[in-house]
Amino acid sequence: AQRVTQPEKLLSVFKGAPVELKCNYSYSGSPELFWYVQYSRQRLQLLLRHISRESIKGFTADLNKGETSFHLKKPFAQEEDSAMYYCALSGRNAGNMLTFGGGTRLMVKP
Amino acid sequence: DTAVSQTPKYLVTQMGNDKSIKCEQNLGHDTMYWYKQDSKKFLKIMFSYNNKELIINETVPNRFSPKSPDKAHLNLHINSLELGDSAVYFCASSLKGAGNTIYFGEGSWLTVV
Numbered sequence: 575a576q577r578v579t580q581p582e583k584l585l586s587v588f589k590g591a592p593v594e595l596k597c598n599y600s601y602s603g604s605p606e607l608f609w610y611v612q613y614s615r616q617r618l619q620l621l622l623r624h625i626s627r628e629s630i631k632g633f634t635a636d637l638n639k640g641e642t643s644f645h646l647k648k649p650f651a652q653e654e655d656s657a658m659y660y661c662a663l664s665g666r667n668a669g670n671m672l673t674f675g676g677g678t679r680l681m682v683k684p
Numbered sequence: 685d686t687a688v689s690q691t692p693k694y695l696v697t698q699m700g701n702d703k704s705i706k707c708e709q710n711l712g713h714d715t716m717y718w719y720k721q722d723s724k725k726f727l728k729i730m731f732s733y734n735n736k737e738l739i740i741n742e743t744v745p746n747r748f749s750p751k752s753p754d755k756a757h758l759n760l761h762i763n764s765l766e767l768g769d770s771a772v773y774f775c776a777s778s779l780k781g782a783g784n785t786i787y788f789g790e791g792s793w794l795t796v797v
């Protein structure tokens with residue numbers, strides 16, 4: 575079975591502060607990990623995926639297989655980063671089904 | 685616009701009614717999905733279709749019946765609506781294969797009263 579855990583439902587930081595959104599996963603094979611973002615009342619959008627190892631909007635995430643984690647980080651939060659963030663896992667034996675974590679609401683205060 | 689589009693965006697209906705949500709994608713994808721987002725913002729897969737064939741059916745009541753007339757469309761029909769069906773339903777699509785990006789529609793806000 576595959577599972578994704580985001581331990582924080584809400585993360586509130588001030589503008590300019592560093593941000594780390596935690597994500598841990600459980601999967602028996604080699605997973606594909608993603609971060610999706612959902613701005614207020616909008617569709618989910620792919621933010622980044624571990625396989626591409628890129629930085630989007632200043633966010634990065636590193637897959638740590640030893641700790642089974644895929645934390646999302648940004649050194650300086652901006653107000654426009656306020657949104658729901660979902661960590662997701664796709665496994666080869668699950669028909670490309672995405673399993674989502676419970677989501678973390680990030681609030682960036684001015 | 686290339687996208688995943690779903691209609692209606694908002695739907696308010698009474699308990700016991702039957703309703704449908706339509707979804708279309710013009711991305712050339714072969715796999716489509718329905719996800720449910722509940723009031724606590726949890727997102728859960730409901731169904732997945734590949735080339736019009738059902739490949740994933742999570743533990744969803746059989747009042748929910750997906751229909752895929754072709755690989756660009758995956759409609760969701762719900763019979764005998766219950767209060768607990770109130771949620772946001774997201775359609776999505778991708779190419780088959782683990783790791784391929786899944787693209788989501790804008791969501792359909794269903795409220796059962």
